[in-house]
Amino acid sequence: MPGLAKFAGSPDGQMRNCAEYRVTPSIMDTLRDATRSRHAQLSASPAMSRLFDVGYNVAEYRSHLGRLLGFFEPLERAVACGADVAGSIPAFERSSALHKDLNTMGATPSDIAALERCRWVPSIDPASLYGYTYVILGSMMGGKIIVKRLRSVLGPTASFHFYGNGNGRPEALWTSFCLDLEKNGKHNVEAICAAAVGIFDAYAAWLSEPSLQSGNY
Numbered sequence: 001m002p003g004l005a006k007f008a009g010s011p012d013g014q015m016r017n018c019a020e021y022r023v024t025p026s027i028m029d030t031l032r033d034a035t036r037s038r039h040a041q042l043s044a045s046p047a048m049s050r051l052f053d054v055g056y057n058v059a060e061y062r063s064h065l066g067r068l069l070g071f072f073e074p075l076e077r078a079v080a081c082g083a084d085v086a087g088s089i090p091a092f093e094r095s096s097a098l099h100k101d102l103n104t105m106g107a108t109p110s111d112i113a114a115l116e117r118c119r120w121v122p123s124i125d126p127a128s129l130y131g132y133t134y135v136i137l138g139s140m141m142g143g144k145i146i147v148k149r150l151r152s153v154l155g156p157t158a159s160f161h162f163y164g165n166g167n168g169r170p171e172a173l174w175t176s177f178c179l180d181l182e183k184n185g186k187h188n189v190e191a192i193c194a195a196a197v198g199i200f201d202a203y204a205a206w207l208s209e210p211s212l213q214s215g216n217y
């Protein structure tokens, strides 16, 4: 179990309460604790629950992706702006995946340009970059379930670059991210958690806000 040291025999020969042997939690445990309730709320939000509704259709899905583009484009810009000159920015290309999906599903460049963009994405500095990576990579892992469901409901006209196309790339990235986080994130745990929480909150708020454009495009 993460965060627990192995039991050892105590000096008086008694097995002590688990809590006495609790060691410092891993950074991943801390991040999960900070964001667990937000993940649960966001997954159960009306916008995300619709993805699993029997009546969901391609027009609604396209509109959902348009809304997501309005979040991811400014978020990726904020990450690029806040990046350390020497540091590397994780390139998840979520907004380019959304562009591909929207193009495939018939959106023109002017439809895409007209989509509303979020004006209050959190700023991400180099100390908090792991928080961003956690949320984005984690959401790609959950995307597998979404793709599986949507493929069966929406049929061949829908495009799934954003939700991962059901390929295995997120797992490989996730494994190396976990190692990197524990090795290099320890001096910035607070900033990392705050960034992850901030992104979850902004994401949920953006999806819950009615779009200014009807049907979003």
Ligand code: HEM
Residues within 6 Å of the ligand: 032, 039, 042, 043, 044, 048, 049, 051, 134, 135, 136, 137, 138, 139, 140, 141, 142, 143, 145, 146, 200, 203
């Ligand atoms: C209906 C919507 C969603 C469902 C059903 C869902 C489902 C899941 C599932 C099953 C996992 C575990 C994946 C695995 O370990 O292989 C996961 C992980 C995760 N998801 Fe979601 N997810 C949803 C939406 C989101 C959204 C919108 C975000 C972020 C904006 C998000 C962020 C994460 C994160 C950060 C993790 C990693 C958790 C960890 O292991 O610490 N998810 N999700």
